[in-house]
Amino acid sequence: xxxxxxxxxxxxxxxxxxxxxxxxxxxxxxxxxxxxxxxxxxxxxxxxxxxxxxxxxxxxxxxxxxxxxxxxxxxxxxxxxxxxxxxxxxxxxxxxxxxxxxxxxxxxxxxxxxxxxxxxxxxxxxxxxxxxxxxxxxxxxxxxxxxxxxxxxxxxxxxxxxxxxxxxxxxxxxxxxxxxxxxxxxxxxxxxxxxxxxxxxxxxxxxxxxxxxxxxxxxxxxxxxxxxxxxxxxxxxxxxxxxxxxxxxxxxxxxxxxxxxxxxxxxxxxxxxxxxxxxxxxxxxxxxxxxxxxxxxxxxxxxxxxxxxxxxxxxxxxxxxxxxxxxxxxxxxxxxxxxxxxxxxxxxxxxxxxxxxxxxxxxxxxxxxxxxxx
Amino acid sequence: xxxxxxxxxxxxxxxxxxxxxxxxxxxxxxxxxxxxxxxxxxxxxxxxxxxxxxxxxxxxxxxxxxxxxxxxxxxxxxxxxxxxxxxxxxxxxxxxxxxxxxxxxxxxxxxxxxxxxxxxxxxxxxxxxxxxxxxxxxxxxxxxxxxxxxxxxxxxxxxxxxxxxxxxxxxxxxxxxxxxxxxxxxxxxxxxxxxxxxxxxxxxxxxxxxxxxxxxxxxxxxxxxxxxxxxxxxxxxxxxxxxxxxxxxxxxxxxxxxxxxxxxxxxxxxxxxxxxxxxxxxxxxxxxxxxxxxxxxxxxxxxxxxxxxxxxxxxxxxxxxxxxxxxxxxxxxxxxxxxxxxxxxxxxxxxxxxxxxxxxxxxxxxxxxxxxxxxxxxxxxxxxxxxxxxxxxxxxxxxxxxxxxxxxxxxxxxxxxxxxxxxxxxxxx
Numbered sequence: 001x002x003x004x005x006x007x008x009x010x011x012x013x014x015x016x017x018x019x020x021x022x023x024x025x026x027x028x029x030x031x032x033x034x035x036x037x038x039x040x041x042x043x044x045x046x047x048x049x050x051x052x053x054x055x056x057x058x059x060x061x062x063x064x065x066x067x068x069x070x071x072x073x074x075x076x077x078x079x080x081x082x083x084x085x086x087x088x089x090x091x092x093x094x095x096x097x098x099x100x101x102x103x104x105x106x107x108x109x110x111x112x113x114x115x116x117x118x119x120x121x122x123x124x125x126x127x128x129x130x131x132x133x134x135x136x137x138x139x140x141x142x143x144x145x146x147x148x149x150x151x152x153x154x155x156x157x158x159x160x161x162x163x164x165x166x167x168x169x170x171x172x173x174x175x176x177x178x179x180x181x182x183x184x185x186x187x188x189x190x191x192x193x194x195x196x197x198x199x200x201x202x203x204x205x206x207x208x209x210x211x212x213x214x215x216x217x218x219x220x221x222x223x224x225x226x227x228x229x230x231x232x233x234x235x236x237x238x239x240x241x242x243x244x245x246x247x248x249x250x251x252x253x254x255x256x257x258x259x260x261x262x263x264x265x266x267x268x269x270x271x272x273x274x275x276x277x278x279x280x281x282x283x284x285x286x287x288x289x290x291x292x293x294x295x296x297x298x299x300x301x302x303x304x305x306x307x308x309x310x311x312x313x314x315x316x317x318x319x320x321x322x323x324x325x326x327x328x329x330x331x332x333x334x335x336x337x338x339x340x341x342x343x344x345x346x347x348x349x350x351x352x353x354x355x356x357x358x359x360x361x362x363x364x365x366x367x368x369x370x371x372x373x374x
Numbered sequence: 375x376x377x378x379x380x381x382x383x384x385x386x387x388x389x390x391x392x393x394x395x396x397x398x399x400x401x402x403x404x405x406x407x408x409x410x411x412x413x414x415x416x417x418x419x420x421x422x423x424x425x426x427x428x429x430x431x432x433x434x435x436x437x438x439x440x441x442x443x444x445x446x447x448x449x450x451x452x453x454x455x456x457x458x459x460x461x462x463x464x465x466x467x468x469x470x471x472x473x474x475x476x477x478x479x480x481x482x483x484x485x486x487x488x489x490x491x492x493x494x495x496x497x498x499x500x501x502x503x504x505x506x507x508x509x510x511x512x513x514x515x516x517x518x519x520x521x522x523x524x525x526x527x528x529x530x531x532x533x534x535x536x537x538x539x540x541x542x543x544x545x546x547x548x549x550x551x552x553x554x555x556x557x558x559x560x561x562x563x564x565x566x567x568x569x570x571x572x573x574x575x576x577x578x579x580x581x582x583x584x585x586x587x588x589x590x591x592x593x594x595x596x597x598x599x600x601x602x603x604x605x606x607x608x609x610x611x612x613x614x615x616x617x618x619x620x621x622x623x624x625x626x627x628x629x630x631x632x633x634x635x636x637x638x639x640x641x642x643x644x645x646x647x648x649x650x651x652x653x654x655x656x657x658x659x660x661x662x663x664x665x666x667x668x669x670x671x672x673x674x675x676x677x678x679x680x681x682x683x684x685x686x687x688x689x690x691x692x693x694x695x696x697x698x699x700x701x702x703x704x705x706x707x708x709x710x711x712x713x714x715x716x717x718x719x720x721x722x723x724x725x726x727x728x729x730x731x732x733x734x735x736x737x738x739x740x741x742x743x744x745x746x747x748x749x750x751x752x753x754x755x756x757x758x759x760x761x762x763x764x765x766x767x768x769x770x771x772x773x774x775x776x777x778x779x780x781x782x783x784x785x786x787x788x789x790x791x792x793x794x795x796x797x798x799x800x801x802x803x
Binding site for chain 2: 022023024027028029075080082087088089090091092119120121122123124128129130131132139141142143175177179180181183188189190191192194196198231233234238239276277278280281318320359
């Protein structure tokens with residue numbers, strides 16, 4: 001009942017200040033994929049700071065088990081419920097591509113990962129006053145594209161216990177938007193469609209460290225120091241803002257045979273992007289907590305496979321009507337070696353629930369990662 | 375056992391990966407909008423361009439004489455009198471009997487004029503006559519009514535056909551028997567032409583259409599026998615005109631044409647008219663602000679006219695008025711000629727006005743597609759800002775409608791009502 005009242009109250013107020021696109025996850029400039037590899041995702045993101053397949057900590061590039069090429073495919077199946085109404089949608093993402101190499105104590109890597117995915121489409125009916133007459137019409141709006149984080153990173157192994165990393169980030173990408181309204185032929189009113197493209201650019205620096213204080217404990221931490229960020233619309237300046245700062249830390253315990261326990265905390269200063277949107281865009285700094293357990297499964301061609309479980313709780317950066325959107329996830333997955341250990345296939349599933357402003361969204365993210373070590 | 379259980383998902387990994395890899399993207403949402411889809415307001419603004427028209431003119435006599443698709447044969451009391459004229463300027467004057475040599479025609483029998491009659495909206499009189507008169511006289515400019523009308527006298531009657539409404543069949547071909555005694559001297563005299571004027575005669579008001587000579591199958595034909603021997607085929611002659619010789623190539627159009635003996639005048643000062651006989655077209659030239667054509671998306675553009683009623687003939691029956699885009703460029707300064715260089719009906723302007731002559735008040739025609747096409751590219755407008763209003767029954771009906779012109783009072787003159795969306799910068803959340 002309270003949810004219904006909240007929904008009705010919100011519907012009465014809107015449309016006004018919201019800048020969301022049909023789903024809780026797609027507010028503002030889009031959904032943050034987290035830049036986490038499939039394997040770490042299955043663990044609730046808990047190992048992201050020590051995972052070379054996650055483009056967060058540049059120091060992780062020096063981990064011996066890194067892949068030379070890692071790519072990820074990640075469809076999301078979503079249902080957004082608002083009172084008794086609901087929408088189902090599916091978004092296909094390719095959120096990550098990483099190439100690494102090493103020589104001696106040095107490792108280098110280049111990656112392109114989805115920072116904020118803004119891909120959606122809305123088609124819905126409403127009425128519009130045209131020439132004094134209220135006419136039925138259909139609104140069609142869509143956005144395609146994302147902000148991509150392109151990173152070049154260097155890692156250095158000081159000794160078996162300490163590794164450092166440095167990453168240089170460049171933001172790139174674009175959102176191709178269409179927005180229009182059409183009327184039934186019987187009204188004699190034509191349709192209108194406007195096209196627009198928003199391009200992004202920005203820069204940041206990231207620093208990371210991995211420390212192995214004992215044989216059973218691994219600690220990884222990294223920080224990203226954001227520089228400037230600019231959006232241009234149709235080749236005209238739109239807005240300037242700051243690339244969000246980020247700090248994260250993972251701790252993994254391997255004291256139990258064939259088992260890894262891990263936890264992670266991450267804090268991102270998304271509010272530095274506030275100037276990039278209109279006054280109606282609500283953006284929040286967000287924390288990301290993750291816990292996971294990994295057990296070694298049966299060996300395949302002499303190489304172990306893994307089974308993983310995780311929990312994740314985080315806030316999304318862009319709110320609904322000024323209210324923050326929270327996301328809570330249950331994760332799981334497996335990893336199997338392929339090509340006699342020269343590759344690995346990660347399959348993970350993240351079942352998430354997002355809530356805000358009387359809306360409820362359930363999401364199933366299937367993440368398939370393939371790492372190749374020639 | 376535990377190892378087996380752990381192996382099971384491993385076996386499922388590849389099929390699962392293939393399954394999800396094959397799924398299709400489905401981005402569209404609807405029910406959560408507009409609550410979760412803000413920023414999607416599209417403000418539609420209204421503007422009235424008044425005056426929208428910078429020039430208007432009523433142009434007369436459409437279709438041009440000789441270009442009629444069908445010929446109105448009408449007698450509406452003292453209001454309307456129209457008479458088709460059909461020219462047979464070449465007659466067959468020699469023939470060749472079977473197994474014989476060519477000889478001149480000295481015998482004329484069983485002469486008929488075959489025409490097709492098509493019903494109009496006017497009720498067919500219970501009884502009416504179609505009289506055929508000999509109106510041939512090449513010494514006169516015989517397309518002029520004043521020159522031809524004196525020939526519609528009993529002394530020049532070639533034949534007459536009685537038609538009853540009970541037996542009349544729409545679009546039927548009828549034969550008017552021609553007086554061979556009058557026809558023979560015309561055929562026997564080299565160089566003489568046969569020109570037939572048709573007139574409808576009835577105690578009631580009546581009007582039918584006669585199919586013109588452009589229709590090779592159903593157009594007018596004169597037929598006569600030139601020998602008592604039935605083995606000799608009858609002669610058939612189709613319309614052709616040798617005059618006028620100047621200007622060149624006009625004579626062919628005048629094989630048949632409409633002679634308007636009497637028709638109501640629907641023109642009035644300060645108004646422009648559409649329809650009537652001879653047919654009127656209205657030429658309208660616009661001056662639309664560039665910001666509207668070039669910097670907005672037009673959703674609706676309605677050209678509004680205030681109708682001035684015309685009382686008289688069929689004043690309650692509706693006619694359709696269409697707007698057609700003038701394609702003539704600035705090089706064409708003759709408006710009458712420009713009014714014939716038109717885009718096909720339905721191009722740019724799909725809408726039409728359906729009005730009766732006696733109607734009054736505001737009528738509207740949608741021209742939003744046209745307004746969108748009036749946008750300039752590099753300062754050049756590819757389609758001229760001019761329209762022609764014309765009746766769909768132009769030349770076949772005396773009905774006409776009248777609208778207040780651009781010099782009328784502000785509430786009466788034409789105006790353009792436009793709903794548009796200004797260019798917006800959409801997408802910033």
